[in-house]
Amino acid sequence: MFDWLIVGAGFAGSVLAERIASQRGESVLLIDRRSHIGGNAYDCYDDAGILIHRYGPHIFHTNGQQIVDYLSQFTAWRPYEHRVLAKVDNKLLPIPINLDTINGLYGLDLNSEQLERFFAERREPVDEIKTSEDVVVSTVGRELYEKFFRGYTRKQWGVDPSELNKSVTSRIPTRTNRDDRYFTDTFQAMPLHGYTRMFERMLNHPKIKIMLQTDFREIRDLVPFNRLIFTGPVDEFFGWQFGKLPYRSLRFEHRTVDQEQFQPVAVVNYPQTEDYTRITEYKHLTGQKAARTSLTYEYPTDTGDPYYPVPRAENEALYKRYEALAAARSDVWFVGRLATYRYYNMDQVVGQALSTFRRIQDALPTAAPRQAMSEAAE
Numbered sequence: 001m002f003d004w005l006i007v008g009a010g011f012a013g014s015v016l017a018e019r020i021a022s023q024r025g026e027s028v029l030l031i032d033r034r035s036h037i038g039g040n041a042y043d044c045y046d047d048a049g050i051l052i053h054r055y056g057p058h059i060f061h062t063n064g065q066q067i068v069d070y071l072s073q074f075t076a077w078r079p080y081e082h083r084v085l086a087k088v089d090n091k092l093l094p095i096p097i098n099l100d101t102i103n104g105l106y107g108l109d110l111n112s113e114q115l116e117r118f119f120a121e122r123r124e125p126v127d128e129i130k131t132s133e134d135v136v137v138s139t140v141g142r143e144l145y146e147k148f149f150r151g152y153t154r155k156q157w158g159v160d161p162s163e164l165n166k167s168v169t170s171r172i173p174t175r176t177n178r179d180d181r182y183f184t185d186t187f188q189a190m191p192l193h194g195y196t197r198m199f200e201r202m203l204n205h206p207k208i209k210i211m212l213q214t215d216f217r218e219i220r221d222l223v224p225f226n227r228l229i230f231t232g233p234v235d236e237f238f239g240w241q242f243g244k245l246p247y248r249s250l251r252f253e254h255r256t257v258d259q260e261q262f263q264p265v266a267v268v269n270y271p272q273t274e275d276y277t278r279i280t281e282y283k284h285l286t287g288q289k290a291a292r293t294s295l296t297y298e299y300p301t302d303t304g305d306p307y308y309p310v311p312r313a314e315n316e317a318l319y320k321r322y323e324a325l326a327a328a329r330s331d332v333w334f335v336g337r338l339a340t341y342r343y344y345n346m347d348q349v350v351g352q353a354l355s356t357f358r359r360i361q362d363a364l365p366t367a368a369p370r371q372a373m374s375e376a377a378e
């Protein structure tokens with residue numbers, strides 16, 4: 001008998017497995033239907049010996065010191081500030097849009113003040129900013145929206161930005177200075193030996209057993225457990241009874257090329273051309289030196305593994321119905337990007353898992369006697 005069954009060995013499931021085992025001394029069976037731990041943050045060495053991310057580039061950044069402190073128990077860090085270029089009008093230009101983007105695009109020599117005016121002359125007033133289109137046209141105007149956002153967003157999400165919640169393009173700021181970092185968080189770094197090694201250290205505890213290539217549906221009635229944490233898609237858990245929640249998927253094409261460097265930065269976005277959204281070159285993230293270099297091309301699709309909840313009003317309404325079912329299940333904790341249908345970054349999922357653990361501590365304070373009982377039954 002396990003005290004806990006945890007479904008999903010990504011950030012949500014692994015943080016909770018670690019906390020429960022180390023702080024409550026309770027036994028955990030952690031399962032995943034994939035053949036590895038780490039969820040979407042999984043990384044591995046490819047045939048060329050380059051550390052790649054199987055599910056696309058994962059850059060760690062956060063303003064949460066508590067989250068850094070927690071993860072630092074399991075990894076050292078390599079400082080890394082992410083920079084992205086967008087191929088627009090056949091030029092490689094910084095995204096988020098900044099002073100160099102505009103000067104480079106239009107052959108201008110504006111300073112920050114002049115750029116403020118440039119945007120002010122072009123932005124379109126929007127009464128209430130609701131959609132991902134509103135966010136951009138009300139900041140930089142329609143032409144830049146068309147060049148940098150509309151095509152990328154349509155490719156990435158399969159819908160027009162006018163049909164997506166403002167939260168999606170709000171992730172990307174607009175700057176009038178020359179800061180070309182993708183993120184401005186106080187902590188930006190990559191796990192020194194990769195994410196998978198960090199997860200291995202997190203889960204290396206005698207109270208944690210791991211079963212891979214195991215779907216919850218296969219074992220839910222076979223393995224005895226007291227409590228459940230579910231980090232997979234919430235609609236799947238409830239048998240899609242209100243219909244499917246849309247999740248956007250990606251097809252990843254991993255390639256190695258015989259050149260030392262392929263592109264000047266880790267990620268180049270393609271908002272105007274190509275079927276893929278972006279190309280990632282991993283050596284920029286890891287600092288690895290090698291004669292060859294490995295890349296990932298991302299092709300968005302509707303079918304395949306669920307990667308992104310799609311932030312639209314109608315999807316949020318459907319999620320609310322599942323959320324009500326989830327809230328009524330006091331024996332199950334739903335955590336993570338798929339189970340709570342939130343477009344969360346890794347640090348947000350770690351934060352959510354740590355706060356779920358605090359809720360578990362409050363709800364189930366008498367860990368020791370229950371643990372003794374379950375051990376007796378084992």
Ligand code: FAD
Pocket residue numbers: 007008009010011012013031032033034038039040041055056057058059060061214215216217231232233250307308335336337338344345346347349
């Ligand atoms: P997941 O990592 O999805 O883990 C859930 C696990 O549950 C999966 O391994 C799945 O196989 C398993 N599972 C589901 N259902 C079942 C079942 N029935 N039975 C058994 N197992 C099941 N975040 C950042 O902070 N920075 C980035 O740069 C970044 N880049 C990203 C790039 C891409 C392409 C994607 C898709 C995401 C990116 N993210 C990034 C987000 C990050 O991946 C997530 O925040 C984080 O991995 C979510 O962790 P999770 O545990 O909630 O979910």
Ligand code: UDP
Pocket residue numbers: 086095148149150152153156168169171172269271
């Ligand atoms: N986006 C865009 N053009 C870009 C970069 C981003 O239109 O060059 C939009 C797009 O809708 C994307 C969203 O901004 O999905 C968020 O971008 P982010 O890089 O945060 O996406 P993620 O890394 O989560 O895929």
